[in-house]
Amino acid sequence: MSIGLLLWLFSVSVGASALGGLLGMAGGIFIVPILTIFGHTDIHTAIGASIVSVIACSCGSAAPFLKNRLTNIRLAIVLETATTLGALTGVLLAGIIPTAYLFFLFALVLVVSAKQMMARRGESTITDTTVDSNRWSAALRLNSSYPDRILGGEISYQVQRIPLGMMLMYGAGLISALLGIGSGVLKIPAMDTALRLPIKVSSGTSNFMIGVTAAASAGAYFMRGDIVPAIAGPVALGSVAGSILGARILMVVSSDRIRVLFVVVLLLLAVQMLLSTFGIHLMGFSE
Amino acid sequence: MSMDTIKVSRFELLLAGLLKHGTWLASAIIATGLALALMQGRSGDHGSIIGSSMHIITIGIACLILLPVVRVAFMLVIFLKERDYRFAAIAAIVLTIIFAGIALGMHMAKTQAPAHSTATLPS
Numbered sequence: 001m002s003i004g005l006l007l008w009l010f011s012v013s014v015g016a017s018a019l020g021g022l023l024g025m026a027g028g029i030f031i032v033p034i035l036t037i038f039g040h041t042d043i044h045t046a047i048g049a050s051i052v053s054v055i056a057c058s059c060g061s062a063a064p065f066l067k068n069r070l071t072n073i074r075l076a077i078v079l080e081t082a083t084t085l086g087a088l089t090g091v092l093l094a095g096i097i098p099t100a101y102l103f104f105l106f107a108l109v110l111v112v113s114a115k116q117m118m119a120r121r122g123e124s125t126i127t128d129t130t131v132d133s134n135r136w137s138a139a140l141r142l143n144s145s146y147p148d149r150i151l152g153g154e155i156s157y158q159v160q161r162i163p164l165g166m167m168l169m170y171g172a173g174l175i176s177a178l179l180g181i182g183s184g185v186l187k188i189p190a191m192d193t194a195l196r197l198p199i200k201v202s203s204g205t206s207n208f209m210i211g212v213t214a215a216a217s218a219g220a221y222f223m224r225g226d227i228v229p230a231i232a233g234p235v236a237l238g239s240v241a242g243s244i245l246g247a248r249i250l251m252v253v254s255s256d257r258i259r260v261l262f263v264v265v266l267l268l269l270a271v272q273m274l275l276s277t278f279g280i281h282l283m284g285f286s287e
Numbered sequence: 288m289s290m291d292t293i294k295v296s297r298f299e300l301l302l303a304g305l306l307k308h309g310t311w312l313a314s315a316i317i318a319t320g321l322a323l324a325l326m327q328g329r330s331g332d333h334g335s336i337i338g339s340s341m342h343i344i345t346i347g348i349a350c351l352i353l354l355p356v357v358r359v360a361f362m363l364v365i366f367l368k369e370r371d372y373r374f375a376a377i378a379a380i381v382l383t384i385i386f387a388g389i390a391l392g393m394h395m396a397k398t399q400a401p402a403h404s405t406a407t408l409p410s
Contacts, residue, residue, distance in 0.1 A: 003325055052348055059354050060310040063303035077377050084384040211355040216388045218352045223392030233317050233344035240314045
């Protein structure tokens with residue numbers, strides 16, 4: 001293993017996770033495109049390394065969410081049955097889907113993420129009280145509350161439309177396994193719109209679930225031999241460092257500027273991933 | 288209800304501690320392996336020692352992958368202790384799915400030789 005390659009992988013992952021961490025997501029969405037476009041890594045190897053980094057980001061950043069009670073643990077374990085099942089389906093599909101389609105799908109997810117980053121998630125304080133739609137959450141005691149410093153005091157919330165939420169989570173798990181991303185991009189809207197969770201609770205709960213979802217596919221990829229230690233090792237270590245760094249920068253930089261940078265990077269990567277679908281490479285070093 | 292809240296927040300603190308320390312442990316193992324690989328890379332000494340440093344990195348990665356699995360197993364134990372059998376069953380389902388994934392990976396490794404097993408590194 002060359003020192004240059006190791007340092008490159010490490011710094012790319014620090015950057016990806018720091019940038020992702022600034023907006024509350026894992027850096028996986030950057031790692032796969034960067035490794036395949038600039039490093040000419042095989043896409044399955046890149047996905048294997050990325051899924052390990054997703055676990056690192058999720059576990060490494062879980063503690064503050066848990067301590068502030070922004071993670072609904074009961075809801076998380078219920079939804080994890082759907083995300084892990086989705087991940088299993090994704091592993092099966094990853095073995096048969098042609099590489100070109102993976103690049104195309106990735107480009108699509110990048111565009112969707114960019115679109116979502118531009119439309120900022122608004123904090124809606126409207127809590128509609130449709131009691132009869134909450135049979136599931138009442139039976140499973142999923143409704144909870146969290147302390148909000150800005151609004152002041154305990155904010156209680158009810159979890160709604162669990163079956164729809166479960167279906168969306170299955171899809172999120174599938175995409176996560178297939179592309180090696182945390183797919184927080186898909187989980188958070190599902191939680192905001194279907195389950196109607198407060199924004200902070202959906203971020204905390206999504207972050208918690210991402211690790212288990214990724215572990216379900218990472219276990220399979222590890223056994224299959226898709227996780228190459230020389231690549232996944234520096235990527236995982238860089239991701240842990242990056243997520244810590246991201247949390248620090250978050251306190252001093254305005255998130256609006258980061259958002260613009262984020263969207264630009266996502267769109268650029270989307271264009272190149274789309275070109276890669278047809279085997280065209282504009283960027284990166286030539287071998 | 289207030290008793291319940293207190294119990295839950297202790298549960299959350301335990302989970303937070305597990306995930307945080309687990310991440311540090313796995314990262315330390317990976318870092319050790321990488322440091323060894325770098326030292327050997329510099330001295331130009333290839334061969335079995337490179338293999339052993341890769342082995343250490345692999346162990347660190349395996350620890351990282353197992354960390355969320357341990358977290359679910361830990362939740363299962365807590366739910367059982369609280370006699371919350373419905374949630375213990377849900378945690379057991381999640382664990383079963385994860386182990387099914389591992390079994391699936393082993394099966395895939397045996398049956399289909401992956402075309403990308405010899406990953407080409409840019410060097």
